[in-house]
Amino acid sequence: MKRAGLAALVLGLLALGTVFGQQEFNFFGRYDDVKYIKQEFGDTNQFVFARLIYNGRIPGYYKNWYTDYPKCDEQLILGIKRLTNLHIADHEVAIPLTDPNLFKYPFLYSSEVGQLVFTDEDAAIMREYLARGGFWMVDDFWGSNEMDNFAHNIHKILPDAEIKDLPMNHPIFHSFYDIDKLIQTPSLAYAFNGGVTYETDGFYAEAKGVSDLQGRLMIFINHNTDLGDSYENADDPRYPEYFSMYGYRLAINAFLYSLTH
Numbered sequence: 001m002k003r004a005g006l007a008a009l010v011l012g013l014l015a016l017g018t019v020f021g022q023q024e025f026n027f028f029g030r031y032d033d034v035k036y037i038k039q040e041f042g043d044t045n046q047f048v049f050a051r052l053i054y055n056g057r058i059p060g061y062y063k064n065w066y067t068d069y070p071k072c073d074e075q076l077i078l079g080i081k082r083l084t085n086l087h088i089a090d091h092e093v094a095i096p097l098t099d100p101n102l103f104k105y106p107f108l109y110s111s112e113v114g115q116l117v118f119t120d121e122d123a124a125i126m127r128e129y130l131a132r133g134g135f136w137m138v139d140d141f142w143g144s145n146e147m148d149n150f151a152h153n154i155h156k157i158l159p160d161a162e163i164k165d166l167p168m169n170h171p172i173f174h175s176f177y178d179i180d181k182l183i184q185t186p187s188l189a190y191a192f193n194g195g196v197t198y199e200t201d202g203f204y205a206e207a208k209g210v211s212d213l214q215g216r217l218m219i220f221i222n223h224n225t226d227l228g229d230s231y232e233n234a235d236d237p238r239y240p241e242y243f244s245m246y247g248y249r250l251a252i253n254a255f256l257y258s259l260t261h
Contacts, residue, residue, distance in 0.1 A: 029056030029064035031096040046089040050105035053096040054116040067111040068228035076231040113138040114146025123156035135258035143200035175257040177249040191238040
């Protein structure tokens with residue numbers, strides 16, 4: 001039944017086509033990009049999908065916090081509504097790390113974290129967010145150079161953090177769907193490059209994590225994979241359904257894990 005529901009979701013998005021077309025924004029990859037987004041930050045008893053706005057290593061670079069935004073987020077929300085009973089808001093928010101409202105959102109998603117740059121003040125905010133029970137899912141960064149940059153920032157947040165590979169029996173892989181292997185999800189370039197799924201030297205998908213002293217996973221690290229494209233392109237017939245179905249399964253598991261641990 002769960003698999004049938006996923007297949008129906010992907011087929012439904014294909015029927016919708018590009019109704020959630022990518023919006024064009026002049027973002028620079030920094031905190032004040034939020035000024036260019038029309039959105040509401042009002043109080044709600046619903047779960048709200050929140051994307052983190054961060055300062056990027058290369059301002060204005062095509063890879064930054066806004067990669068795949070907002071279509072990825074919108075179609076992911078559709079999937080959560082369709083496949084779970086989670087009381088989720090209809091619209092996502094994009095929120096800067098420095099916004100005091102950050103602590104209202106128990107789940108944060110970030111794309112292209114090989115680009116982010118945290119100051120000591122930024123690191124202190126994220127440290128407090130995680131200590132209060134927040135969960136941070138990161139995605140869509142590739143190869144050794146981007147991992148090195150991200151790990152450097154992780155150790156600003158938590159100097160003693162251990163970034164560990166997650167075994168396939170970890171609860172995050174079984175909180176709703178049972179996932180028994182990692183699948184490298186590519187960008188839409190897969191449709192034009194002969195089926196190559198990797199980028200740079202990121203040949204194999206990795207799922208890593210940072211946990212607290214009680215074993216609660218705080219940071220869910222999806223490296224050498226592009227889950228965001230698996231949602232964004234779920235309505236594109238050129239993008240294999242196989243990848244989108246996997247991406248939705250993994251995201252839903254992460255949401256439910258974050259809200260129950």
